[in-house]
Amino acid sequence: MDIEIQPVTQPKARIQDESKLVFGRQFTDRMFVMEYDTGRGWHSARIQPYAPFTLDPAALVLHYAQEIFEGLKAFRRQDGSVALFRPADNIRRFNKSARRLCMPPVDEAFFLKALKELIRFESDWVPHSEGTSLYIRPTMIATEAVLGVKPSDKYLCYIILSPVGAYYKGGFKPVKIWISDHYIRSAPGGTGEVKCGGNYAASLRAAKEASEKGFDQVLWLDAVERKYVEEVGSMNICFLYDDKIVTSPLHGTILNGVTRRSILQLANEMGYTIEERAMSVDELLDGAESGRLKEAFGTGTAAVVSPVGQLTYKDRTVTIADGQMGALTMKLYKALTGIQYGTQPDPHSWIEKI
Ligand SMILES: Cc1ncc(COP(=O)(O)O)c(C=O)c1O
The missing domain is CATH 3.20.10.10 (D-amino Acid Aminotransferase, subunit A, domain 2)
Structure with a gap:
């Protein structure tokens, strides 16, 4: 599957002082999105501007919590490059979660490629100060608009990114x-x-x-x-x-x-x-x-x-x-x-x- 790249026309203002970054409060300019329909599989993969979704009020995720997510980080390395830590492990666990909740697994190699591509576009957002990182949140939600407890026939899978400050800013506190x-x-x-x-x-x-x-x-x-x-x-x-x-x-x-x-x-x-x-x-x-x-x-x-x-x-x-x-x-x-x-x-x- 190809990944469509959509332009960002209005980049967000960034927090310049990295000591002020708070976990999960600010998100980068872009996100990865793909959609799933039973019979068609995953499709419409794209890297698009970060934006709210429109969801039908009956979407299954909103009623029966058919939702999974992951959490991993990209790090700014000493040599200025950006790297991920064991990302394939998180993607494997994402698929394990998907199977447990009767959701369609992703192609692990494709998902890793998409994740890396997104971070390449957003690499300026990876902070530089000691202990900081870019938090990565892959998510999958059931979007079919129907009331009734059953696996959805439609899903949205996306990845959002959030720059995070050092966890131990004030020192280690047991x-x-x-x-x-x-x-x-x-x-x-x-x-x-x-x-x-x-x-x-x-x-x-x-x-x-x-x-x-x-x-x-x-x-x-x-x-x-x-x-x-x-x-x-x-x-x-x-x-x-x-x-x-x-x-x-x-x-x-x-x-x-x-x-x-x-x-x-x-x-x-x-x-x-x-x-x-x-x-x-x-x-x-x-x-x-x-x-x-x-x-x-x-x-x-x-x-x-x-x-x-x-x-x-x-x-x-x-x-x-x-x-x-x-x-x-x-x-x-x-x-x-x-x-x-x-x-x-x-x-x-x-x-x-x-
Ligand atoms: C319930 C729970 N246990 C353990 C962990 C630690 O997992 P990991 O080391 O993969 O972040 C997490 C965080 O993801 C968690 O939510």
């Missing part, structure tokens, strides 16, 4: 986590291992309550026994426990994070044993009190790693690593961002130049 004993994020057989909007809508209430209680994020326990650690906020979670890295296994209820996968590989190469196993909330809190739990950190595209300084479960609160960022967390952060920004070699070929 987060305070509330372990929810009431709300759950995902259950076996559900959609927890894919990236659909409904998962995030369902998480809002717990996040709101956590915030009202003074916490930064929610740690989700498993839905069956309400006992085992799954994820934190919208990140995977890892622990340095007895000098091993412990993290929840990929058993269908947590997202298979690209950052998780990369951090585990780097930690393994640094000599750490990786244990993908169930960690109960009791083991976690007891470990924090006994000193067996040395560090805890979330992993995800937005923050890369996010140190956890405090955990609260019911009326029990524990502090981890004296509420500071642990040495291993810092080492892994530097190793992964070094690869992304080109200050370190990329022995795994994770970087895809634009």
Whole structure:
């Protein structure tokens, strides 16, 4: 499929001071769009000016949430070039999400080509300051105008781009986590291992309550026994426990994070044993009190790693690593961002130049 290139006649004003960039608030001049109709497949691929869509009020996405998305970043490298980090992994996960929600998969090679083409046009939007990046949001929505719970016969797939500031502008601030004993994020057989909007809508209430209680994020326990650690906020979670890295296994209820996968590989190469196993909330809190739990950190595209300084479960609160960022967390952060920004070699070929 060819990609039609439409001109941009009115470029947007840019935020010149990169320290003022706020995540997800400003979007670039262009977006990639393609459409799908049953019987015809994907068609009308184009790079067009960023603009609102017109949607029928009956569009299926607006009623039954048939929607998926992805999140990845382009980085301005030390040599001035622009690169993506493991984009094929995100596109593969996009298709996994599509299949789970009965949506049509995209051609992965074509989608990567379209993504790169869009970023080539928008490369001036990739910020230059340390820690900044261009966030990439591929999305697919069901657009058929019909009421009734069924897979849509029409879809819109698009990619939008947003320049983002450094996540750790004010330094590393370990987060305070509330372990929810009431709300759950995902259950076996559900959609927890894919990236659909409904998962995030369902998480809002717990996040709101956590915030009202003074916490930064929610740690989700498993839905069956309400006992085992799954994820934190919208990140995977890892622990340095007895000098091993412990993290929840990929058993269908947590997202298979690209950052998780990369951090585990780097930690393994640094000599750490990786244990993908169930960690109960009791083991976690007891470990924090006994000193067996040395560090805890979330992993995800937005923050890369996010140190956890405090955990609260019911009326029990524990502090981890004296509420500071642990040495291993810092080492892994530097190793992964070094690869992304080109200050370190990329022995795994994770970087895809634009
Ligand atoms: C629920 C959830 N878990 C984990 C992650 C981390 O995934 P990744 O490292 O691919 O960004 C994300 C972010 O995409 C997420 O939304």
